[in-house]
Amino acid sequence: MLTKDELFETGDQERIWQKYCGFLELSVTEFMEIQEQLLMEQIGLLADSPLGKKIMNNQRPASVEEFRRLVPLSTYDDYASHFGQRNEDILPETPCLWAHTSGRAGFIKWAPYTQRFYERMASCMVAGLILALATGKGEVNLTGRERIIYNLPPRPYLSGIAIEAMAQQFDFRFVPPLELSEKMEFRERIEAGFKDALRTGVDIFGSLSSVLVKVGESFTEQSQRMRFSLSLLYPATVLRLARAVLRSRLEKRAMLPRDLWPVKAIMASGIDTNIYKDKIIHYWGKPPYEYYVCTEGGFISLQAWNKKAMTFIPYSDFLEFIPEEEWLKSRENKDYLPSTVLLNEVKEGECYEIVITNFYGNPFLRYRPGDLIKIVSLKDEETGIKLPQMLFESRADDLIDIASFTRLDEKTVWQAISNTGIKYEDWTIRKEYAENRSLLHLYLELREERDAQEVERLVHDELKNLYSDYYDLERMLGLQPLKVTILSKGTFRLYYEEKQAAGLDLAHLKPPHMNASKSVIGDVVRLSREQGNKDL
Amino acid sequence: MSFYNLVPLAAFFFNIVLIVLVLRRRWTSFLHRVFSLFLLVLALWAFGIFGMRSSASLADAFVWEKVVIVIGPSASVLFFHFTLLLVRAKRVKGLLATAYAMSFAFVPLSVTGFVVSGMQLKPYGYAPILGPLFYPWILFIYFFLVMGVHNLVKTRKYLTAEERNRCAYVIAGAGCYIVTGVTDVLPVMGIPIYPLGMIGNIVFCLLATIAILKYHLLDIYVAVRKGTAYFVMSAMVAIPYVGVIFLFTEVFGTQSVPIWVYLTLLIILALALQPLWSQVQRRVDRWFYRERYDCLKALENFARHTQSLADSAGLGSTMISLFAGALRLSSVYLLQLLPLRGDFEVISSAGMNSTTANIQLNGSSPLVKWLKRSGGLLSYQDFDVIPQLQSVSTKEKEVLKQISTELVVPLKTRTGPLSGLLILGPKLSEQPYTIEDKQLIYALSSQMAINLENAQLYSASQREVAERRRAEEAQRKAQERFYGIYNSSKDAIGFAALDGTLLDVNNSFCRLTGYSREELAATIKYQDITPKNYHQFEAKIVEGILGTGKAAEYEKEYIRKDGSLVPISVTSFVVRGDNGEPIGVAAIIKDITGRKQAEEREMELQQELYFSSRLAAIGELAAGVAHELNNPLTGILGFSEHLLRQSSDERVAKDLERIRTEALRAAKVVANLLTFARRREPKKEYADVNDIVQGALELRAYELKTGNIETTLDLTPTLPKTMVDFHQLQEVFLNIILNAEQVMTEANRKGKLHIKTQLAKQHIRVLFADDGPGIPAEDLDKVFDPFFTTRAERGGTGLGLSLCHGIIADHGGKSYVRSKPGKGATFIVELPVTTEKTSEDTTVKRESMNGGK
Numbered sequence A: 001m002l003t004k005d006e007l008f009e010t011g012d013q014e015r016i017w018q019k020y021c022g023f024l025e026l027s028v029t030e031f032m033e034i035q036e037q038l039l040m041e042q043i044g045l046l047a048d049s050p051l052g053k054k055i056m057n058n059q060r061p062a063s064v065e066e067f068r069r070l071v072p073l074s075t076y077d078d079y080a081s082h083f084g085q086r087n088e089d090i091l092p093e094t095p096c097l098w099a100h101t102s103g104r105a106g107f108i109k110w111a112p113y114t115q116r117f118y119e120r121m122a123s124c125m126v127a128g129l130i131l132a133l134a135t136g137k138g139e140v141n142l143t144g145r146e147r148i149i150y151n152l153p154p155r156p157y158l159s160g161i162a163i164e165a166m167a168q169q170f171d172f173r174f175v176p177p178l179e180l181s182e183k184m185e186f187r188e189r190i191e192a193g194f195k196d197a198l199r200t201g202v203d204i205f206g207s208l209s210s211v212l213v214k215v216g217e218s219f220t221e222q223s224q225r226m227r228f229s230l231s232l233l234y235p236a237t238v239l240r241l242a243r244a245v246l247r248s249r250l251e252k253r254a255m256l257p258r259d260l261w262p263v264k265a266i267m268a269s270g271i272d273t274n275i276y277k278d279k280i281i282h283y284w285g286k287p288p289y290e291y292y293v294c295t296e297g298g299f300i301s302l303q304a305w306n307k308k309a310m311t312f313i314p315y316s317d318f319l320e321f322i323p324e325e326e327w328l329k330s331r332e333n334k335d336y337l338p339s340t341v342l343l344n345e346v347k348e349g350e351c352y353e354i355v356i357t358n359f360y361g362n363p364f365l366r367y368r369p370g371d372l373i374k375i376v377s378l379k380d381e382e383t384g385i386k387l388p389q390m391l392f393e394s395r396a397d398d399l400i401d402i403a404s405f406t407r408l409d410e411k412t413v414w415q416a417i418s419n420t421g422i423k424y425e426d427w428t429i430r431k432e433y434a435e436n437r438s439l440l441h442l443y444l445e446l447r448e449e450r451d452a453q454e455v456e457r458l459v460h461d462e463l464k465n466l467y468s469d470y471y472d473l474e475r476m477l478g479l480q481p482l483k484v485t486i487l488s489k490g491t492f493r494l495y496y497e498e499k500q501a502a503g504l505d506l507a508h509l510k511p512p513h514m515n516a517s518k519s520v521i522g523d524v525v526r527l528s529r530e531q532g533n534k535d536l
Numbered sequence B: 001m002s003f004y005n006l007v008p009l010a011a012f013f014f015n016i017v018l019i020v021l022v023l024r025r026r027w028t029s030f031l032h033r034v035f036s037l038f039l040l041v042l043a044l045w046a047f048g049i050f051g052m053r054s055s056a057s058l059a060d061a062f063v064w065e066k067v068v069i070v071i072g073p074s075a076s077v078l079f080f081h082f083t084l085l086l087v088r089a090k091r092v093k094g095l096l097a098t099a100y101a102m103s104f105a106f107v108p109l110s111v112t113g114f115v116v117s118g119m120q121l122k123p124y125g126y127a128p129i130l131g132p133l134f135y136p137w138i139l140f141i142y143f144f145l146v147m148g149v150h151n152l153v154k155t156r157k158y159l160t161a162e163e164r165n166r167c168a169y170v171i172a173g174a175g176c177y178i179v180t181g182v183t184d185v186l187p188v189m190g191i192p193i194y195p196l197g198m199i200g201n202i203v204f205c206l207l208a209t210i211a212i213l214k215y216h217l218l219d220i221y222v223a224v225r226k227g228t229a230y231f232v233m234s235a236m237v238a239i240p241y242v243g244v245i246f247l248f249t250e251v252f253g254t255q256s257v258p259i260w261v262y263l264t265l266l267i268i269l270a271l272a273l274q275p276l277w278s279q280v281q282r283r284v285d286r287w288f289y290r291e292r293y294d295c296l297k298a299l300e301n302f303a304r305h306t307q308s309l310a311d312s313a314g315l316g317s318t319m320i321s322l323f324a325g326a327l328r329l330s331s332v333y334l335l336q337l338l339p340l341r342g343d344f345e346v347i348s349s350a351g352m353n354s355t356t357a358n359i360q361l362n363g364s365s366p367l368v369k370w371l372k373r374s375g376g377l378l379s380y381q382d383f384d385v386i387p388q389l390q391s392v393s394t395k396e397k398e399v400l401k402q403i404s405t406e407l408v409v410p411l412k413t414r415t416g417p418l419s420g421l422l423i424l425g426p427k428l429s430e431q432p433y434t435i436e437d438k439q440l441i442y443a444l445s446s447q448m449a450i451n452l453e454n455a456q457l458y459s460a461s462q463r464e465v466a467e468r469r470r471a472e473e474a475q476r477k478a479q480e481r482f483y484g485i486y487n488s489s490k491d492a493i494g495f496a497a498l499d500g501t502l503l504d505v506n507n508s509f510c511r512l513t514g515y516s517r518e519e520l521a522a523t524i525k526y527q528d529i530t531p532k533n534y535h536q537f538e539a540k541i542v543e544g545i546l547g548t549g550k551a552a553e554y555e556k557e558y559i560r561k562d563g564s565l566v567p568i569s570v571t572s573f574v575v576r577g578d579n580g581e582p583i584g585v586a587a588i589i590k591d592i593t594g595r596k597q598a599e600e601r602e603m604e605l606q607q608e609l610y611f612s613s614r615l616a617a618i619g620e621l622a623a624g625v626a627h628e629l630n631n632p633l634t635g636i637l638g639f640s641e642h643l644l645r646q647s648s649d650e651r652v653a654k655d656l657e658r659i660r661t662e663a664l665r666a667a668k669v670v671a672n673l674l675t676f677a678r679r680r681e682p683k684k685e686y687a688d689v690n691d692i693v694q695g696a697l698e699l700r701a702y703e704l705k706t707g708n709i710e711t712t713l714d715l716t717p718t719l720p721k722t723m724v725d726f727h728q729l730q731e732v733f734l735n736i737i738l739n740a741e742q743v744m745t746e747a748n749r750k751g752k753l754h755i756k757t758q759l760a761k762q763h764i765r766v767l768f769a770d771d772g773p774g775i776p777a778e779d780l781d782k783v784f785d786p787f788f789t790t791r792a793e794r795g796g797t798g799l800g801l802s803l804c805h806g807i808i809a810d811h812g813g814k815s816y817v818r819s820k821p822g823k824g825a826t827f828i829v830e831l832p833v834t835t836e837k838t839s840e841d842t843t844v845k846r847e848s849m850n851g852g853k
Helices: A006-010 A013-025 A028-046 A050-055 A064-070 A077-083 A115-133 A158-169 A186-200 A209-223 A235-250 A273-284 A324-332 A410-419 A452-466 A468-477 A491-501 A518-530 B003-026 B030-053 B058-087 B095-112 B134-158 B161-185 B197-214 B220-252 B259-272 B274-288 B290-305 B309-327 B366-374 B380-384 B394-402 B435-488 B507-513 B532-548 B593-646 B650-677 B689-699 B701-706 B726-748 B800-810 B836-849
Strands: A097-102 A108-113 A147-151 A204-208 A265-269 A291-294 A298-303 A310-312 A317-323 A351-358 A371-377 A389-395 A400-402 A406-408 A424-434 A437-446 A482-487 B116-122 B125-130 B332-337 B344-350 B407-412 B418-424 B492-497 B502-505 B552-559 B565-576 B582-591 B685-687 B709-714 B722-724 B751-760 B763-770 B814-819 B825-832
Touching: A006 A013, A013 A115, A028 A050, A028 A064, A028 A317, A028 A351, A028 B366, A050 A077, A077 A108, A097 A158, A108 A115, A115 A158, A115 A204, A115 A265, A115 A298, A147 A158, A147 A186, A158 A291, A186 A209, A186 A235, A204 A209, A209 A265, A209 A273, A265 A273, A273 A410, A291 A371, A298 A317, A298 A351, A317 A324, A324 A351, A389 A410, A400 A424, A400 A437, A406 A468, A410 A424, A410 A437, A410 A452, A424 A491, A424 A518, A437 A452, A437 A518, A452 A468, A452 A482, A482 A518, A491 A518, B003 B030, B003 B197, B030 B058, B030 B125, B030 B197, B058 B095, B058 B116, B058 B125, B058 B134, B058 B161, B095 B134, B125 B134, B134 B161, B161 B197, B309 B332, B309 B344, B309 B418, B309 B435, B366 B407, B366 B418, B380 B394, B407 B435, B418 B435, B435 B507, B492 B507, B507 B565, B507 B582, B532 B552, B532 B565, B532 B582, B565 B593, B593 B650, B593 B800, B685 B689, B685 B726, B689 B701, B689 B709, B689 B722, B689 B726, B689 B751, B689 B763, B701 B709, B701 B726, B709 B726, B722 B726, B722 B825, B726 B751, B726 B763, B726 B800, B726 B825, B800 B814, B800 B825
Parallel strands: A147 A204, A204 A265, A437 A482, B709 B751
Antiparallel strands: A097 A108, A291 A298, A298 A310, A310 A389, A317 A351, A351 A371, A371 A389, A400 A406, A424 A437, B116 B125, B332 B344, B332 B418, B407 B418, B492 B502, B492 B582, B552 B565, B565 B582, B685 B722, B751 B763, B763 B825, B814 B825
């Protein structure tokens, strides 16, 4: 249970900013000092616990260098046998809660949170909210009484835990109220949220970027044929609608969600956020605010008030980075031990696989969450931040190799599809072998009628524009690996319903975008056939 | 212009100046803008009042009054708005908007005359005639003024001490304004009182501006207390003054007292009450400014106690006791740097609630690092706020929490390092630390840091002096020890300048060379006492030492003062000055005369051993050969003689004779071989070597004479007898004489043989010098080798000298030869002078050395 921060009662903006967002003013040296201090404390906390002994090979490193030399890199497999049963005996302290996330193969990953780790996670979340609402340095617009629509997975997913932490600390008004929304099914929650928000209004969105875009698209389409309903007869709703109509009329365009819900901030999740940035601004009137968070490591980085690249947070985890070359070697040879660099050693323009070591007695040590990030610059001139700036690149497992030198990630494929301008429902792409060659097989459900070959050509051209290595495939090797299969309308919806009926976890209700398993693709194809696509 | 008119005009200008000040300070701040707007409205209000008061007619005054009526509500609402912003209070939705709307609603009402229906003349000037809506109007104004004050009072508990101080200014100003505002209304209601509203306006604006611009400039409570104190004192002085004046007028019945009476009385009172004044002032100070008074006393004590650096041990403890007393703190801990570990540890504590807990702060902790960098005070709440401190370990936070830490104060001079820390607990009054407290703490801690640093420097200097003394004493003792060792060393030690001049030598050096220290030091170079043939070699070695810095060991000789040579072993090394540059060469010199002699003896022994073993081997061989040859030779001789006897043929007889002659020669060789092989142990007895020499010479006297060999004898008559085998020795001498005889005869058909005996130390030396052709240098080492002969074709077997050498060796002596080609050769036999007992010992020893052969 978290308590309200008295600083918000006093309203001292300077101190609130310093407490939550002060890390943005740290120098790299100060950042590293904080990291070292917290790491040494973490080693002390973990060294005597059974899990710590196991992961650290019964050693107690006395310095950062020793820690990096003696403690091997770990993956979830190293913890799975204990955390699967939520075994707390092996931990250095009893966790205050267990969070879970989805694994690729359909199993769930559990992660314990100590009280201090949970508090730090909550503190980072507050920092994110402050920065999302700010337009300049030192600006604290968070009152704690904002109206929030959030349509992210509920507890024990991290998103749900973070929301709960916020609810404990502030007087936020959740639309619909948390106690109701947590019981609702995901789609139902989204619908209820926007419906209630017609009356209550909304200040902050906490949502998947794709959901915001879809809601925006459907809203715009439906606003043309809006019908009168009794449910609109609330004075607040009428006023809101009138204002929205007036705005859209004044600007001589169709009504957009931003006319109805002029939000203050959008906390966006998903690696597609950057792709949908312009659309989100168009529909919702504000740029999405991005943050990098993972269940095993809490908040790792946050965007500043300018909502561009992200800055690493020094307090959650000790950060190490596997350079791309080393990562590739370890990918090809599972026994290879890749070397790491620290934040003060990263280089601008380079990609790295991130390695985290939790602080505050949380258990993950030199853990590879499997994410690739890119260091876009070593500081941010615009905001005056003196720390390296990052962007999320992709999931390390979600890359598709073609001809050994082209590695397509989810973001690139997504961007390419989006750039074609084709209206689509959803997609999944997979590397397949047919006719003695590797194929990049894109399964796409459209919301308009298009010819598969035309779509194939458009997506292929966009991929060439976006990714020079893909362009070289054709230019140098004469390869055109892309194959597009148009799925019947409703395929992804049916898939969702079928999996929901089978009792699958929320994270597995949709086919993954990248490298879905053969059986998942098999299901998708079957459902598409059942919907009438006999070509498959 | 009257005072009555002047006051609102002054208020107007005052407000305008304040607007400029406020906007110049931070014109972008919304708070500053709202406050400026409020000041502007007040300025307009003051200007309206000025217009009203200076109007020529009631009608004109009424117009100006309407302006004032319009402005009043806006001023009140703006004040309310300002207070909301100042304390960041939560707003009641719509209240502010409603308030502004209502204040605008008074605009049309003012024109209608419902608020003020007209003007009237009062003794002090114009006054309004109240309309029916005057009371709602005035209530509206007062409502928002009071609401504003309420905002300030309500949120005070959430504010920091500084902010509370700031609010207090505004509350005081608003209070003043409310009170003086009432005096503006009361005369209108018929109560005779001078309208003070405009003065209140000025006071309020002044206080509010101070609050917003420099809220930490002055503690409002201090100002209030001080004012009260002086009021009390003034009253105390005024009572006798007024009493005297009263008495004066009553007793003397004077209606108007002349001015000189007042002045005289005032001077008398001032002089008479002077001691009382001081006394009262001191008491009031003590009463009202208890904390300040304590602080001042504390500073006095502080200065007095910290003057004595000699009391450095108790300094820390005294200082924090004073600290705790001055600020009335529940606990104070002084932490000092542990130089070896770099951590900070409590060395003393003070205060009612202080504990004796062992508190330590890690020197590399973020807290300590931050304090080192910033040098400022740190409150416990800052740990969660300052980004660099958010990594302070839980353990350290817990420790600080346990001792109720409120402030952490670095003890650091402007340029010095962080020498200590003060951890302050809460004040006994449970009040938060004020700005003034913090300023005092900062001042005291700076002073404390200087004092501690001075004390530490003093202690350090004391330690340094003591250490230097100890070091000097140790150095003196070490020097004494060194010179003791230096001079008692068996080895000679010398120190020379780079040019070789001997700068210092020890006693052994003097003994070795035969020079006194005075003769050597600074007058003789080591090259001067070194034979020239070593100069080049040694110069190279010294060059090498200087180049590589490594010591070198080598052997050479010194020329003693008496001219004799002494073999020495030298270990030389470089001596460097303070700047690391070489300033000379030192050497440890060993006299190796004994070692050299031992080496020579060892070599001789080895040669002897080698020779003996070789002789033994050859003896065995010879015995075997002789044995094997004797039988056939006997046969050859027997049969050749038998055939010779029977032979009649002369030619055959001649050949047989030759066979027999050669066989006889062979038999002789065999006999010699057998003699060589069957060498017996010497049968020693006391004998005179001179006699043996003469005996041997006599045996060959005839042959020498006939061979033209001139023989001279130079026998030392005092030669002692020694244990020798007379016959064996005679055989040796005969052999040598025979060899000389044969060599000289073959070379020159004549010669000179000089035989000499002499006593050298414990040896009898016999020299046989001939003037024959000499022995080539390459043969010198071989002459005593068995079977080495230069006369093989003339029947030499090469066994004679070898046999002699063996016999001499058996006697514990040695034989050797010196020769130069063309200048003859000298064979030397040295025999030890031994008694019977030592001779036996030598025999036993030799047998064991021969391994029983």
